[in-house]
Each structure stands twice: as structure tokens, then as C-alpha cells.
Amino acid sequence: MNDFIVDLNDVKIYQDDHLVLNNVNLKVKSGELVYLVGKTGSGKTSLIKTLYADIPLKYGMGRVSGFNLETLKQSEIPYLRRDLGVVFQDFQLLNDRSVKENLLFVLKATGWGNNIKIQNRIKKVLELVGMSYKDYKKTYELSGGEKQRVSIARSLLNEPKLIIADEPTGNLDPKTSNEIMLLFKKVQSDGIAILMATHNYQIIRDFPSKIYNCSEGSIQITERLIL
Ligand SMILES: Nc1ncnc2c1ncn2[C@@H]1O[C@H](COP(=O)(O)OP(=O)(O)OP(=O)(O)O)[C@@H](O)[C@H]1O
Ligand SMILES: [Mg+2]
Numbered sequence: 548m549n550d551f552i553v554d555l556n557d558v559k560i561y562q563d564d565h566l567v568l569n570n571v572n573l574k575v576k577s578g579e580l581v582y583l584v585g586k587t588g589s590g591k592t593s594l595i596k597t598l599y600a601d602i603p604l605k606y607g608m609g610r611v612s613g614f615n616l617e618t619l620k621q622s623e624i625p626y627l628r629r630d631l632g633v634v635f636q637d638f639q640l641l642n643d644r645s646v647k648e649n650l651l652f653v654l655k656a657t658g659w660g661n662n663i664k665i666q667n668r669i670k671k672v673l674e675l676v677g678m679s680y681k682d683y684k685k686t687y688e689l690s691g692g693e694k695q696r697v698s699i700a701r702s703l704l705n706e707p708k709l710i711i712a713d714e715p716t717g718n719l720d721p722k723t724s725n726e727i728m729l730l731f732k733k734v735q736s737d738g739i740a741i742l743m744a745t746h747n748y749q750i751i752r753d754f755p756s757k758i759y760n761c762s763e764g765s766i767q768i769t770e771r772l773i774l
């Protein structure tokens with residue numbers, strides 16, 4: 548056992564047969580905020596998809612939340628994903644449904660049956676992200692920042708140990724991005740690890756933390772920003 552929530556050792560990341568990243572060594576501890584940077588096409592999203600088993604791990608040793616990615620069976624993928632929250636740049640909400648219905652959809656899909664527990668959990672996560680007062684709104688009626696709050700609420704539903712965020716502020720203005728980061732910091736202070744791919748160097752300056760840089764087909768930990 549170790550206390551790493553993500554532990555990749557000498558992993559290769561593929562898109563189909565195309566090798567995207569080689570010699571990937573990446574570790575995230577419980578409760579840690581880790582940034583993933585690198586220019587467009589450098590492999591950040593491919594790496595992230597490998598962590599939630601959207602891309603299979605073919606070579607190397609990779610563990611996420613205690614699951615061995617190399618030997619993970621198809622039937623185990625939902626259990627891995629239940630330990631993770633995933634947040635996307637484009638939110639990926641169901642636009643024709645209300646905020647509450649979006650959250651209900653995920654709880655039902657992940658096996659929640661007790662209606663009181665369901666209502667309490669939805670209330671709790673919406674309070675956490677400051678969106679309780681708009682729980683009845685259709686998500687197409689929300690601003691980008693509000694949508695991202697809802698998608699973070701959704702990622703928290705099953706009490707994940709890790710949130711993986713792929714450019715979560717990519718569609719947001721600087722002030723809203725800052726608010727979303729404050730929310731992530733609050734989530735982190737509850738002991739949840741966050742791995743975030745970003746092009747937003749202002750955020751990294753304002754909320755400094757460990758950085759991994761994807762470049763030239765591999766990934767290196769870096770102490771300072773290379774701009
Ligand atoms: N679905 C796909 N099928 C085949 N190749 C892909 C696919 N998605 C990405 N690639 C390729 O894999 C490489 C890495 O892409 P990836 O999306 O991981 O980069 P990224 O660092 O996330 O870029 P960005 O900053 O633009 O989001 C690129 O060469 C890209 O063209
Ligand atoms: Mg990407």
C-alpha cells in the first residue's frame with residue numbers, strides 16, 4: 548500500500564496505435580493539487596483519459612485509487628469512476644434538464660436508491676458550490692461559471708478521492724476562473740486530490756502548486772513555469 552491516489556510508473560500513453568507520451572512517471576498524493584501543463588497536442592487529455600480508463604493502459608504500471616489500470620476489467624471501470632470526479636472545459640451537462648435533474652441522473656446511474664439520501668446529497672453538493680438557489684434552472688439558462696459550479700457539484704456527488712479536471716477554466720473569464728479555483732481549493736481542503744490540466748498560467752501563479760509538464764513526448768515535474 549502507498550498513499551498515492553495516482554501512481555504512474557514508466558507508463559506509455561497511446562491514442563489508438565499512436566504513442567503520445569513515453570516514460571510517464573506521475574504521482575498525486577491524497578489532498579494534493581497538481582497541475583498538468585504543455586502545449587496543445589502534447590498529450591494532457593490523453594493522459595487524463597487513461598486515468599479514468601477511457602483509454603486503456605497497455606504498458607507500464609499505473610494505479611488510480613488502488614485500481615491497477617493495466618489489469619482493470621471492463622466490469623471494474625464503474626467502480627474506479629465512482630472514486631473519481633471528472634470536470635471538463637465544456638461542462639458536459641444535460642442542457643434540457645434542470646440543475647437538480649442533472650445531479651439526480653448521476654446518482655441514479657451510480658446506484659443510489661433511497662430518495663431522502665438522494666435529496667440530501669444533492670442539497671449538500673449544491674450548497675458546497677453555492678448553487679442551491681438555482682437548483683430548478685435548466686442548465687442552458689446558466690452562465691459559464693455557474694455551469695462549471697454545477698459540474699463540480701456533480702463531480703462531488705459520490706465523495707471522490709480525486710477530481711480530474713481537463714482545462715476547467717478554458718471557457719471562463721479571469722474573474723470567474725479565479726472563483727472556480729477558490730472552489731477547488733475549498734474542495735482540496737476537505738482532503739480531495741485535484742489533477743488539473745490547464746493553459747491558464749495566471750491561475751498557476753495565483754494558486755501555486757506542483758506542476759508536471761508534457762513536452763517532447765514525455766512528462767517532467769517542474770518547479771517553475773516555463774513560459
Ligand atoms: N481521439 C483521438 N484519436 C486519435 N488521435 C488523437 C485523438 N485525440 C487526440 N489525438 C492526438 O493525440 C495527441 C495528444 O492529444 P491530446 O488531446 O492528448 O493533447 P492535449 O495536450 O490535451 O492538447 P490541448 O491542449 O489542445 O487540449 C495529438 O497528437 C492528437 O492529435
Ligand atoms: Mg486537451
